[in-house]
Amino acid sequence: MSREQASWTRARLGRCGPPLDLLTARFDKHVYAPHAHDEFTVGVCVGGSEIIGYRGGHIRTGPGAIIVLAPGEMHTGGPGNATDGYAYRALYAGPGLLTDGTLGGPPHFREPLIDDPELVAAFRAAHTDLSACPDPLEAESRLPWLLTALARRHSTARPASDTVPGAAGIARTVQGRLADELLAPPSLADLAADLDLSRYQLLRAFRTTMGVPPYAWLAQHRVHRARALLDAGLRPAEVAPLVGFADQAHLTRWFRRVLGVTPAAYRNSVQDSGH
DSSP states (O other), X not given: OOOOEEEEEEEESSTTOOEEEEEEEEESSOOEEEEOOSXXXXXXXXXXXXXXXXXXXXXEEOTTOEEEEOTTOOEEEEXXXXXXXXXXXXXXXXXXXXXXXXXXXXXXXXXXXXXXXXXXXXXXXXXXXXXXXXXXXXXXHHHHHHHHHHHHHHSSSEEOOOOOTTHHHHXXXXXXXXXXXXXXXXXXXXXXXXXXXXXXXXXXXXXXXXXXXXXXXXXXXXXXXXXXXXXXXXXXXXXXXXXXXXXXXXXXXXXXXXXXXXXXXXXXXXXXXXX
């Protein structure tokens, strides 16, 4: 039975921010006609093998490799053999998302096939999480950071300095704004502009000081707020929107990460101990 499946998720980079599309695809026989994108195409093969026609040659991909196709470059894609098909995750990023944190203008990738296991793992994890729940702050915290790392490590662009004076104060300011506006947090781009920083500088300052990116800090703050509401007897479905989670599933994912149990199990145990 042929498996020809593709699904798109549109994430926003911050509340009211620009969109960024994520593609999850699994094909047995599908062959793409020659085409080009206005954005960088950044993809990771997760199964089978694919042959991509690009820049007058052919690239064969397998699981674990990153592919970067430049804006405006014609390319094709199809199965690498007659039996295995191919599966991949991809995102489509405007050139500006790869210039924050670098010097020398838009990056150029001499080789489209990149071997970087650490970046592959981070890319797959972010793509999976955001395809399931495209939270704007999470998307803005994770995807530009990964794209900057890709450009800094593997393109002709030169890395900008990582030193951010006053990083601790910057982190405290961002922390305060996120806590005060947890139901509709401001975009990192807006916060950075208010502080006369680039988004990369803000992310760098926050991660260096807090040890986690802004979305992870805010998720933990929301979990602690949710815990107090569960203690008061509210149900998880009632709590999720009150603390800024998209739905009960989003609350449950983070509650388990932070506290090791589901919100429902926590609420039941609190009620049982109270009795």
